[in-house]
Amino acid sequence: MLEAYIPIFLFILVAVGFAIFTLIVAGLVHPSRYNRVKLQPYECGIEPLTDARDRYSVRYYLVAMLFVIFDVETVFMFPWAVVMDELLLFGLIEMLIFLFILIVGYAYAWRKGALEWT
Amino acid sequence: MLDTFVIPLLQIAVLVNALLVTVTFLVLMERKVMGWAQARLGPMRVGPYGILQAIVDPIKLILKEDITPANADRFVFTLAPIMSLVPALVVFSVIPFGPEQPYYIADINVGLLFIISVTSIGVYGIILGGWSSNSKYPLLASLRASAQLISYEIAVVMTLVSVVLTAGTLNMIGIVEAQREAGLWFAFVQPVACVLVFIGGLAETNRLPFDLPEAETELTGGFHTEYSGMRFSLFFLAEYANIIVISAIVALMFFGGWMRPFPNVEALAFLDLIPGWVWFCGKIFFFLYLFVWIRATFPRYRYDQLMAIGWKVLIPIAIGNLVLTGIAKVVL
Numbered sequence: 045m046l047e048a049y050i051p052i053f054l055f056i057l058v059a060v061g062f063a064i065f066t067l068i069v070a071g072l073v074h075p076s077r078y079n080r081v082k083l084q085p086y087e088c089g090i091e092p093l094t095d096a097r098d099r100y101s102v103r104y105y106l107v108a109m110l111f112v113i114f115d116v117e118t119v120f121m122f123p124w125a126v127v128m129d130e131l132l133l134f135g136l137i138e139m140l141i142f143l144f145i146l147i148v149g150y151a152y153a154w155r156k157g158a159l160e161w162t
Numbered sequence: 163m164l165d166t167f168v169i170p171l172l173q174i175a176v177l178v179n180a181l182l183v184t185v186t187f188l189v190l191m192e193r194k195v196m197g198w199a200q201a202r203l204g205p206m207r208v209g210p211y212g213i214l215q216a217i218v219d220p221i222k223l224i225l226k227e228d229i230t231p232a233n234a235d236r237f238v239f240t241l242a243p244i245m246s247l248v249p250a251l252v253v254f255s256v257i258p259f260g261p262e263q264p265y266y267i268a269d270i271n272v273g274l275l276f277i278i279s280v281t282s283i284g285v286y287g288i289i290l291g292g293w294s295s296n297s298k299y300p301l302l303a304s305l306r307a308s309a310q311l312i313s314y315e316i317a318v319v320m321t322l323v324s325v326v327l328t329a330g331t332l333n334m335i336g337i338v339e340a341q342r343e344a345g346l347w348f349a350f351v352q353p354v355a356c357v358l359v360f361i362g363g364l365a366e367t368n369r370l371p372f373d374l375p376e377a378e379t380e381l382t383g384g385f386h387t388e389y390s391g392m393r394f395s396l397f398f399l400a401e402y403a404n405i406i407v408i409s410a411i412v413a414l415m416f417f418g419g420w421m422r423p424f425p426n427v428e429a430l431a432f433l434d435l436i437p438g439w440v441w442f443c444g445k446i447f448f449f450l451y452l453f454v455w456i457r458a459t460f461p462r463y464r465y466d467q468l469m470a471i472g473w474k475v476l477i478p479i480a481i482g483n484l485v486l487t488g489i490a491k492v493v494l
Contacts (some may be wrong), residue, residue, distance in 0.1 A: 051170035051268040052255045054277075058174050059251040063244040063396055070224045070392030083232040085297030086387050094307075096234070096298045104309050107469075110311040118319045120482070122275060126328040128491055136492045150477070151258060159473040161466035 049087050117146050173267050177254055178274035185402040187214040192454045199458035201483040220395070231295060238294035244391070246287025249280045250403035257410050258335050259439040260420045261376075266335070273334035274326065277324070278319055282409060284400065285311050288375070288385050290396065295388035303349045304385040306465065307375035311366055313469060317357030317476035318362035324480075324487040325415050328352060328418075330364045338419040345426035349416040356416040358476060363408035365472065367401065369453055374468055409449035410442075417445050 062137060085092050120142070128135050197204025205212030210470065230239055256273045258266035270276060285308050288310055292304020326332060327342035341348055349356045364474075365372040376384030386397045413419060420438030424430050442476065463471070 047166065048268055048270045051174070052252065052270070053168050054167065055174050055238065055252050055255040056248065056269065058171070058178065059248040060244065062178060063247050066224075066305075066396070067240070067244075067392050070228060074225055074391055075227050077227070078229070081230075082229060084232050085233060086299060086382065087293065088382065092297070096296045096300075096301050097293070100301075100305055104305050107309045107313060108431050110473075111316060114316045115312075115319065118316060118323065121320070121323045122326060122332065125323050126332060128327055128488070129330050132492050134487050139488060140485065143481060144468065149474070154474070158468070161469045 093099070103161060108160060110153060114146075117142075167482065170267055173264070174255075177249065177267065181204065181251065181403060181406065182252065184406060186220055188402055188406070188450060189219065189340045190216040191450070192457070195451070195454045196197075196458050198433065199455075205432070223395040223398075224392060226391040228393060229388075230332055231297065231388050232295040234293040234388065235296065235494075237386075237494060238290050240393065242288075242291035242294055243393045244286050244399070245285055245290060246400040247396045247403070250281040250400040250407065251288075253277055253407050254410075257414065258338070259406070260421070261335055261339070261438070261440050265420075265439055269333070269335060272332050274322060274332045274337070277334075277407075277411065278315075278322065282311070282315055284379055284404065287397070287400065291389065295385075297388050299383070300385045300387045303375045303377075303381045303387070305317065305367060306381075307385055310368070310372065310374060310468060310472070312367035313472035314362045314372075314476070317480045318359055318366065319364070319473060320477065320484060321358045321482035322415070324355050324484045325352055326488050327484070327491055334414055334419075337412045337415055337476060341418050341424050342421060345419045347416060347423075352416065352483075352487070354479065356412070358454075358480060358483070359415070360408075364453070364456065365448050365468075367404045367408055367453075370457040371463050372468055374465055378463060384390040393458065405450065405453055406446065409453070412449055413442060413445035419445075 073090075085096065122140070124135060124139055131138070170243040191214075192288065194212070205215040208214040208218050220407075225389045225481040230236055243291050254277075255267045256270060256276050258412060260266065288311070289308045292300040292302075292307070297302070323338070325348060328344075328348060329337040331337060331340065337348075344351060364370075378384070383389070386394055418425060420442040422436070422441055423429065
């Protein structure tokens, strides 16, 4: 069974090798005439005043949290979906209970305004 | 030795080359179609009808100066495009172009799960690229991009569960064979899922109408504003490879992959003269065209609209579709 993954590992090696190879080749042929202004971060011609790594909106953090929760729950559904042919009614009821819990959490997040972006 | 290493390596070489050529011509196609959509001609200078533009562009990108901004994190700045490109290429190892050996590289029983997990690794490339640039626009764009990608991923993955439910397997070849047994493309069995996955695919590849991460009127060039030369081209390559991946997934899961239309109708058996991988590539190109067509047609969403669509429209539809599929599976 594990042999089926050998081509995938080969592919990963080839892909990494390709990326590094092209970077090296391009590094050999491209011109490099740098100066101070060229190396500045681009801000539409205005001199950058502060470091870019500033504080940012907590919304992004919330989205990431919600993503982790929902994505993990979705992963649980894949094995269920594969064996559904054998489980049938039992499996359906089990999953409806699972989905109900998920939907309660979803509705809570919605009511609390976690999904608003204003 | 021959079967485990040499033949897969040859397949990988062919596939990667085909992919690179496809991407360069895809860019040309995009410019041409966009041009025609706007009553222009598109590129016309290099070669007949500008066809050689596809060859000149990569050469130009290789020869361009590659700048690392002074305040950037040098190591991560180089790592990010690689992190972005590798998953986009590796996904193709489990995408079958046909049911038997020379047409697929790896046939694993969790093919779909592999595709989903590997494509989501691409987010790291984007967020690292934006962060390491140490410039304001790329950072904002990468935050936007990652929030957008993970939001739409939930809806897409949940929708794919309902397709798995219909097919009863995670194996990509198995999913196509399930469509042969059903005698119907899953686009007709699961129309809602099909539309949802395609919309989600537009968002996951940052294409219009969801190209907020690259919104050039507000963010100059998106998360790769500071990138140039070859490192920029790697991002570019990854982006277009991802578009091809999404097209391939939609073609495989909803439009019968390498099967001719109406696989069970005997009267159309003459269509089998065209080999399966040609059908598959044709379907992929149809969706690639659709991507460009949509870009030429729709305006961009606002960011709060984008998040509202992802969280408040697509996810409820996905859950509803999943429940309905489950019930239909038990009742029928």
